[in-house]
Amino acid sequence: MDASLLSIQPAASEPIYRQIVEQLRRLIAGGQLTPGESLPSVRDVAGFHAINPMTVSRAYGIAESEGLLERQRGKGMVVSTTRQATQTESHRLALLEPQLQALARHANELELPAERILRRLTKLLGEER
Amino acid sequence: MNAMLRETESTTAPLVASGLVHCYEGSNALNGIDLVLQPGSVLGLIGRNGAGKSTLIRAMLGLLQPLAGSAYVFGEPALKLGDATKARIAYVPQQPEALSWLTAQQMLDFVGRFYPRWDSSFAKHTLERWQIQPNRALAKLSPGERQRVELIRALAAQPELLVLDEPAAALDPVARRELLREIALRAGESGTTVLFSTHIVSDLERVASDVAFLHQGKLLMRCTVDETKERYARLWLPPQASFAAPAQALSRRRHDDGSLSLVVARDAHDQWPEAAGLPSARLDALGLEDLFVEIAE
Known part of the structure; x- marks a missing residue:
């Protein structure tokens, strides 16, 4: 993996370390990062994006404790090979949770009935397939 | 206990300010500033023009004698730094x-x-x-x-301590990114402690570990950059719910329609104030720039 695969938005209201963890989770869930694949070093990520290396370490640490990454001797951080933390359906569903909550909030603000939204959503999901 | 804590801080920390007060022609430039920089931290100092950033930096380095209070650099009184300590510091003034x-x-x-x-x-x-x-x-x-x-x-x-007063002003975007990269990597790898002032908030969000808001000679806030984004938010309450506004807020603004905007913080149990749970309330995450603008008004 190359450090440029991450996109960092310093001005976003989400802290940078969480942006990194979130993107790793998606890249791994989506299969762009495969088990055993090496991650760029903390220095490479920090240097490429001109961000504090401690922020990158923190993100890697969290990803490791969540089972997304593991530390391999001599190779540094790699995508976890032992546990496919994000591959089960409920894990993948959990990735959608923020968007689902936002959708529910907007729907309530607009006072729209649930059935209409579900019908529309079902249609959209059908079209995607 | 407090005195003992202060004692150890002043002998180990790269920079310590304690009760700094300074005036220019009767107007208060520094209004009692306490600030400690831990080794390896990158502290970004934000403030509007005239907030006292340069004065604070100069007082912390012993380049001006404050009216009251004291400053220490690597444990030495800032006004009497020896050559050995000076060789550990590099400072770039604005002009x-x-x-x-x-x-x-x-x-x-x-x-x-x-x-x-x-x-x-x-x-x-x-x-x-x-x-x-x-x-x-x-x-x-x-x-x-x-x-x-x-x-x-x-x-x-x-240097072990790098102090930069508005360094971004002189640089084009490419050189500025290069400077930020140097700051970030040196702090992370060589343990360099960095203090820099800026009003370009996104620079600070990239490399700083800590942020201090200076406003009218006072420190409004001092915490880690991640904390500013996770602990604070803007709470909006419609007119009919504004009675529920929490008493504790960093800023409070009533709009013409009677609705209310507040900057609120999570409490010791990580909970937002109760009013945030009202169905008509809205809680919005704040970037650093928004947070600064909200509380500095």
Whole structure:
């Protein structure tokens, strides 16, 4: 993996370390990062994006404790090979949770009935397939 | 206990300010500032023009004598720094003026001798990359070029404490990114402690570990950059719910329609104030810039 695969938005209201963890989770869930694949070093990520290396370490640490990454001797951080933390359906569903909550909030603000939204959503999901 | 804590802090921390007060012609520039920088931290100081950022930096380094309070650099009183301690610090003022009769090259060769860890190849290469004519007298350079030369001097010295007053002003976006990269990597790898002031908030969000908001001579807030984003938010309440507004808020603004905007913080149990749970309330995450604008108004 190359450090440029991450996109960092310093001005976003989400802290940078969480942006990194979130993107790793998606890249791994989506299969762009495969088990055993090496991650760029903390220095490479920090240097490429001109961000504090401690922020990158923190993100890697969290990803490791969540089972997304593991530390391999001599190779540094790699995508976890032992546990496919994000591959089960409920894990993948959990990735959608923020968007689902936002959708529910907007729907309530607009006072729209649930059935209409579900019908529309079902249609959209059908079209995607 | 408190006195003991202060004692250990002042002997180990790269920078300590304690009760700093200063005035210019009757107006308060610093209004009792306490600030400690831990080794390896990168503290970004934000404030509007005239908030007292430069005065605070100069007082912390012993370059001006405050009316009250004291400052320590690596445990030494800032007003009486020895040569050994000075060699561990590099400071770039907003408008450098020293040694202006020398050329950039002469100045770097000269001051390099005073720094035990001087990196002359870094100085040479960065002069080229940042497009400075090495054989021109410093006095003939533009203010921006002048500050770039000073930044090169400060970085080539490989100091343990790096203090930069508005460094971004003199740099184009590419050079600015390069400077941020240097700051970030040195802090992370060599444990360099950095204090820099800026009003470009996104620079600070990239590299700073900590942020301090200076407003009208007072520190409004001092915490880690991640905390500012996770602990604070803007709470909006419609007119009919504004009675429920929490008493504790960092800022409070009533709009013309009677609705209310507040900047609120999570409590000790990580909970938002109760009013945030009202169905008509809205809680919005804040970026650092929004947070600063909200509480500095």
